[in-house]
Amino acid sequence: MGTRYSAIFFAPDGIDESAIGAALLAAADKVDRQMSTWKSDSDLSRLNATPAQQWVEVPAELMTVLDTALRTGVESGGAFDIGVGDLVNAWGFGPAGPTPDEKQTSALKRHVHKPAFEVLEIDHVGKRVRKRAAIALDLSGIAKGYGVDALARCLDGFGITRYLVGIDGEMRAKGHKPDGQAWAVAIEKPLRHVREVMGVMELEDAAIATSGDYRHWVEVDGMQHSHTMSPSGRQPARNRLAAVTVVMNDCMLADAWATALLVLGDVTGVELAQKRGMDVLFVLRDGDGFREVSIVDGQRQP
Template sequence: MGSTYSIKYVRADGVADAKTLQAGVEGILAEVDQQMSTYRDDSLIERFNRAAAGSCMAMPADVLELVRLGEGLALQSGGAFDLTVEPLLDLWGFGPKARGEQVPSAAAIAAVRQRVGHQHLHIDGEQLCKDAETQVDFNSIAAGHAVDRIAAWLEQQGVSSYLVEATGELKARGHKPDGSAWRIAIEEPRDDQRVAQKVLTLDGYGVSTSGDYRNYFEENGRRYSHTLDPRTGAPIAHKLAAVTVLHPKALLADGLSTLLMVLGPEEGVVWAERQGIAAFFVTREGDGYVTRATKAFAALSAAQENRP
């Protein structure tokens, strides 16, 4: 995935030894990478991405599950979430095949958008098929999926207390050896230094933050975020700097944080409240930031903080 991972866990009777746990974790990460990476030519999804329009290819159950999930999020959000935006990311200079950051022409955006959209994909039994030269990019959900798989595997090995992190996506369960809760900090969305804005207590939840404060470029005095709105083919232009989502599944926390980042501070809050999503929004306001939590986030944060 081009990033790092870390696992913290509490030793106990019946828990496998550290070498066994590490080997299992790295086996899961290697499998996810082999199936879903857009940064290696030999991955299954990159082979599919190179295939011609009208092609079908056999895929593992996990890949098909993520495609179905992506389609569901796309339909629920009116297209704000889309697993097929990789050609647009490349066009703007943010994707794995980008040739440098640039502002493309309206004609170039329109041409690429002809092959972007979940409607170009369909599943036929155990095969993934496409009716256009569509490319699938799992980077908005693959890390969360990996975290869930690692957490489930650790529990199978007898681990009841852990903090799992992969490429910044996290999930925690249980308590630290001293009995205190696992606590994680949400960063203030700054590109000059790392400052904690809010500290969360986690037990049984995944957490994901999406933001535009580190990956962007500027041209003619205008800032272009790496987060693209699939509905326009262009980077988001609203004032939402970051959004954090809590969910029992790290996979959904991962995908939902991306979705809400695209929707923005107004539409995103309304959508999250309607769906009962635990989300925390950080919006630029002048030289500072304004924060807003959904009702579900406020209630969940209070409940987690007060757990024994």
């Protein structure tokens, strides 16, 4: 997935750390082999390459992610959409290369887009998927979160009850440290070119995911464009939000919803988070600085 994974855990003396390390690597590698658009032989790439109307058998893990992605797409009103692979590539964020293709981005902006939940059909009994129309799928907004959950399940399998696992900015915690303290996760200030801590969030039996416009972006004609795509606008999302951090029980959903809320913006996104009773930290660009909007159990905090 083009990044690192980490696992910090407390376990009894004598536990086979090499076996745990090997299992964690296998868990992360399995997600990468199934869901990466950067691997031409991944299951996702195979699905993308298959013509419309043809059924494709997919592994159970990939089917779970696809199913969750489509459901989140519906619940977010299309703000979360895995059918934006063409946009991701055209803007230079995919395997096609790091340079935006102006001709292609202009053409895609005029293109009538159908969201993935209208195009993709899942046959749970037959464990297969088909596209009703041509579409390029990209799981960048959900696969890392699923990978974090896979790392957590791996440690659960070893009977480990106190850990913090993560892939990039997505993390999941279980239990607490031996001294009784919760796991502390730093929240970065959404600054480009600089890494600076804005605050710290404590986690215990919860997952956290952040989406923002400040780590992966391109500059075109003096304007900076985020890697997060607006499905309806057919271009990179552009609003007042610099970052969205979501806390949920599992990281796959937190990852997807952080992306969806970032796309929706500081008005519609905040309203939906409140309506759904979510725990979310919105960071808005406010002049030369930032302003925070915190939602806890759906209630806006003073």
